[in-house]
Amino acid sequence: MSAVLLTAATAQASGLVLDVMTYNVRWDGLDTGRNAWENRRPVVIDLLKTYSPDVCGLQEPSAAQTRDLDQGLRDYHYYMGDHARDETIPILYKATRFTLVDAGSFWLVDQSDLSGGTRRCVWVRLEEKSSGRAFYAYNCHLDHRAPDSRLQSAQVMIRTIAARGHPDPFVITGDFNEREQGKAIHFLSGERDLVDSRERYPDIIPVDTFRFLHAPGENQGTGHGFKGGKNGGRIDYVWASEGARILESQVITYNQDGFYPSDHFPVLTRLEF
Known part of the structure; x- marks a missing residue:
């Protein structure tokens, strides 16, 4: 992400400016071997220190990995919910800038439907210490096997966000395991006719921050299998509530001499509420 562009955008901003990463x-x-966590860990930490997001939704780390990152990132605290399993979905936030005022998690699928797995969404409400302005951050990792589960997850997410306790703006981060053509992404983008017409859904349509600034094209993928190519699927997203000013958004291809710290690229967005 261009430091020049971000500096110029920040200079003109008067609201709450956030760097949000998934x-x-x-x-x-x-x-x-080479891609073992012990080798990737310092590179992940270097990446996060280099880009210094205010909020970062992580997907897939074990509880031990999350603790490793916590130890290496002293400016950050994290919340990973009450139902953390082997794979967690923690939200990192800059404790030097924000206070955690509320947090929780919720199921994204009907637990009577075992095909949906045990997918949850973790959320935090953060308050900027200097201004008292607050926002919500939601983080998720949707099912890679079941398109219907992903659509159901998107429906639950919209309903839950609509029922949040305060009318603060929000961001959503996540590995959605779905390209833009998928039903869950279309639903989040406002195409509510994909579901039962008898159902009524809140009039909440988050903004796909990357797509808001970048027209569809080649080399926008986020999954790369440790190979570094950008021609894979764009399945990782940063969304923002309507009314946000999207200043910049970029797929981050950080590596050290061709060594990539994950099989996904992070996405970083700067926005203003």
Whole structure:
């Protein structure tokens, strides 16, 4: 992300300016050898220090990985919910700038439907210490096997966000395991006719921050299998509530001499509420 562009945009901003990142860091139980977590850990930490997001929704880290990152990122605190399993979905936030005033998690799928897995969404409400301005951050990792589960998750998310306790703006980060053509992404983008017409959904249409600034094109993928190419699927997203001013958004291809710290690229957006 261009420091020149961001500096200029920030100079003109008068609201709450946030750098928001989503990043699937890949579960530590999947790889040995070069891509083992012990080798990737310092590079992930360097990436986060380099880009210094105010808020970062992580996907897939084990509880041990989250603790590793917490130890390496002293300016950050994290929240990963009450139902953390082997794979967690923590939200990192700059404790030097924000106070955690509320937090929680909720199921994204009907637990009677085992095909939906155990997907949850973690959320925090953060308040800027210097101004008292607050916002919500939601983080999720949708099912990679079941399109219907992803659509249901999007529906639950919209209903839950609409029922949040305060009318503060919000961001959503996540590995949605779905390209833009998928039903869940279309639903989030406002195409509510994809579901039962008898159902009424809140009039909440979040903004896909990357697509807001960038027309569809090649080399916008976020999943790359440790190979570094950008021609894969764009499945990682940063969304923002309507009314946000989207200043910049970029797929981050950070690596160290061709070594990539995850099989996903993070996405970083700067926005203003």
